Amino acid sequence: MSLVNNVGRFNLSNKTVLFPEMNRMGCHLLAATFRGFDINALVMETHKGIDLGLEYSSGKECYPCQVTLGDILYFLKKEKEKMGNAFNPDDYIYFMPEADGPCRFGMYNKYQRIVLDSFPQLDSLKISSLSTDDGYSLHGIIAEDAAGDLRRVAYFSVVVADILDRMLWRIRPYERQRGMADEFIEKAMRNMEDAFETLGPEKDFKGILKRLEETIEEGKMIIDPRIPPKPLIGVVGEIYLRSHVHSNQDLIKTLERYGAEVVNASIAEWVNYITYNKLKEAKSRLRLNIKQFRPENMMRYLKDIARFQSELFYQEWRQKQVYRFARALIKLPEDHKVAHLEEILREDDIYSFDIGTEACLSISGILQYVREGYNGVVNVYPFTCMPSTVTSAVIGPVMNGLGVPYLDTPYDSSIQPYREAAIRTFMYQAHQHMEHNGRKQYS
Numbered sequence: 183m184s185l186v187n188n189v190g191r192f193n194l195s196n197k198t199v200l201f202p203e204m205n206r207m208g209c210h211l212l213a214a215t216f217r218g219f220d221i222n223a224l225v226m227e228t229h230k231g232i233d234l235g236l237e238y239s240s241g242k243e244c245y246p247c248q249v250t251l252g253d254i255l256y257f258l259k260k261e262k263e264k265m266g267n268a269f270n271p272d273d274y275i276y277f278m279p280e281a282d283g284p285c286r287f288g289m290y291n292k293y294q295r296i297v298l299d300s301f302p303q304l305d306s307l308k309i310s311s312l313s314t315d316d317g318y319s320l321h322g323i324i325a326e327d328a329a330g331d332l333r334r335v336a337y338f339s340v341v342v343a344d345i346l347d348r349m350l351w352r353i354r355p356y357e358r359q360r361g362m363a364d365e366f367i368e369k370a371m372r373n374m375e376d377a378f379e380t381l382g383p384e385k386d387f388k389g390i391l392k393r394l395e396e397t398i399e400e401g402k403m404i405i406d407p408r409i410p411p412k413p414l415i416g417v418v419g420e421i422y423l424r425s426h427v428h429s430n431q432d433l434i435k436t437l438e439r440y441g442a443e444v445v446n447a448s449i450a451e452w453v454n455y456i457t458y459n460k461l462k463e464a465k466s467r468l469r470l471n472i473k474q475f476r477p478e479n480m481m482r483y484l485k486d487i488a489r490f491q492s493e494l495f496y497q498e499w500r501q502k503q504v505y506r507f508a509r510a511l512i513k514l515p516e517d518h519k520v521a522h523l524e525e526i527l528r529e530d531d532i533y534s535f536d537i538g539t540e541a542c543l544s545i546s547g548i549l550q551y552v553r554e555g556y557n558g559v560v561n562v563y564p565f566t567c568m569p570s571t572v573t574s575a576v577i578g579p580v581m582n583g584l585g586v587p588y589l590d591t592p593y594d595s596s597i598q599p600y601r602e603a604a605i606r607t608f609m610y611q612a613h614q615h616m617e618h619n620g621r622k623q624y625s
């Protein structure tokens with residue numbers, strides 16, 4: 183019963199909404215956006231509760247499920263200690279999205295529900311879940327008239343966070359003094375949180391871009407122009423692991439330590455992929471219903487097509503606008519367009535978007551990095567992750583043939599002794615690759 187009553191879409195007003203941290207920048211800007219729309223959202227401290235996550239799982243779950251479970255249990259434990267008798271689980275809503283499709287992400291919130299229910303006081307804490315099934319629609323969680331605006335500003339925050347992440351990876355390998363870039367990005371995050379909280383509700387996108395401009399101008403001064411270009415490494419993989427630095431044991435920094443400049447796949451790419459896929463699905467259902475002549479369903483899918491088409495158009499337009507703006511200030515890599523990634527898979531005929539999952543984005547993303555002249559690619563994922571294991575199986579032989587260094591880096595909570603040696607060897611190959619082939623220059 184609890185799985186039905188306590189997991190789903192709940193109105194967030196008058197509650198404290200708890201976001202687990204995935205990519206630090208993105209989650210904090212998103213929470214700030216929600217706060218701007220009068221939703222008391224906060225990002226929970228992350229990875230401090232990993233022991234709890236491991237204690238209340240069997241070891242068969244995906245690693246992100248264990249990490250996020252630890253985050254919520256740790257937060258509630260600390261909150262209870264702090265508030266004593268005033269602690270009331272009904273005051274909170276835990277925000278855990280889900281996905282349809284063949285892998286286990288759709289089960290995280292159900293599993294975590296079962297664990298929360300095993301604590302007498304926590305069975306009334308609700309889990310609010312957005313689903314890829316309707317393209318992460320926000321309807322039902324805030325007032326209807328604000329849902330559209332919140333979705334647009336939230337998407338904007340995702341793109342701005344991607345830009346700031348790219349900025350960090352662009353400047354940190356060339357920083358004048360060690361630690362400057364990390365210090366800068368933390369300050370930038372607070373500044374942009376304030377921008378989204380105060381300007382977001384007015385949909386003052388220009389005002390937010392102005393704050394972004396000041397941030398970029400300050401950040402680019404950290405680059406020491408005397409440091410020569412370094413091998414460019416592309417990262418793909420499972421979205422949580424590639425974004426959550428504690429879970430991937432700070433992979434990007436480790437690569438940087440061995441001389442890399444890194445570009446990680448973006449979060450907006452995933453959001454666009456969800457909308458793109460919903461559009462594709464609606465089109466194929468419409469075709470089927472035309473064949474079977476079912477007029478009532480035809481109307482429904484026509485409406486879905488119009489909705490997802492306009493959402494995708496808006497997202498891609500907005501993303502392009504922000505990238506154009508930022509790239510006029512500092513040289514940053516552009517993001518991939520999902521239709522182009524599908525085209526790559528069609529041309530190379532090694533996988534299909536019809537199979538779905540993140541493997542579509544990872545396999546095509548790797549091939550795109552190769553086409554653009556990257557000096558190596560890393561695939562990062564939770565140990566036993568199904569789509570990433572597929573990616574690894576499909577792309578490994580292809581990368582051997584292309585002669586571009588490639589590394590699989592599966593992670594769980596253990597420290598693997600050979601990992602650093604593998605990264606060091608990979609980076610040696612990437613340096614060799616750059617010596618023989620040069621590297622991509624941002625236009």
Ligand code: SF4
Binds near residue numbers: 246286566
């Ligand atoms: S993508 Fe991988 S880690 Fe994520 S739910 Fe699916 S199998 Fe688990």
